[in-house]
Amino acid sequence: MLKVHGFSKVNKGAHGKTRDLRVLWALEEMQLPFEMVGLDHPAHELNTPAYRRLSPFEQLPAIEDDGVILSESAAILIYLARKSGQLMPADLAGEAQVTRWCFAALNSLELPLMSLNMIDWVEPESACANYRGFVRGWAEMRLPQLDRWLEGRDWVATENFTVADILMAHVLSGIQDDALLAPNERVRAYRDRCFARPAWKRAIDSYRARVQAT
Known part of the structure; x- marks a missing residue:
């Protein structure tokens, strides 16, 4: 199943504004099932060797999908649109x-x-x-x-x-x-x-x- 790495805890000023929301919004539009993997940003859970393998710049969001690993919100949205055939024309x-x-x-x-x-x-x-x-x-x-x-x-x-x-x-x-x-x-x-x-x-x-x- 598609895994989405997003925030589980974030600084108050960024709450409700983070870029993982772009992916979560797209998935709601597409009605695609996914597993949420939450990371604690203030506790530095993004700053680990394991997470750097998913996101070289230690940023959220990132996804794992049948062997495809992708970070950067725009790249993820384009990938999901092409995979699902939704939110992007076919031509x-x-x-x-x-x-x-x-x-x-x-x-x-x-x-x-x-x-x-x-x-x-x-x-x-x-x-x-x-x-x-x-x-x-x-x-x-x-x-x-x-x-x-x-x-x-x-x-x-x-x-x-x-x-x-x-x-x-x-x-x-x-x-x-x-x-x-x-x-x-x-x-x-x-x-x-x-x-x-x-x-x-x-x-x-x-x-x-x-x-x-x-």
Whole structure:
């Protein structure tokens, strides 16, 4: 059976935001059976030789599936979509569009958004105001570009919900400053549409019942 390595315990600030949720959401959408293997992040259960064989960078999630070992959330979602025949078109052109938007979510959007969050986590704003301003400007450029793309579209890559939407919605959920989203009504509506899906609600409810915050 498919094994999913995810969090069993995580720091309070990251609870409900961790990237294993991307895989758990996809599995709920696909209705695929799996075995959950929970790891205690604060207790350093990821920092062992055994886990490094699954995830070289000691990160979650990772999966084991009939001899296939895979880490990196986007790679896992693409693998599961191709294996199940769900959340990705069967034709090469459609698959390419989904893959394109998986990369876009993690490179064009997540990079500036996560960078902005990290600045606020580790440094007082006064100590890196110029750099923070640059990164915020980067995010303020990307979000309107996405907003324009979403005109007339329900989903980001194809006419149907795909794994690219899971990645993009989860990236957008990391925005901590509502003022960044305020001018981008289509992006906000898209994010809300993704998170209104029953499969997400099942995934996050199960996660909250299982994963401890410390």
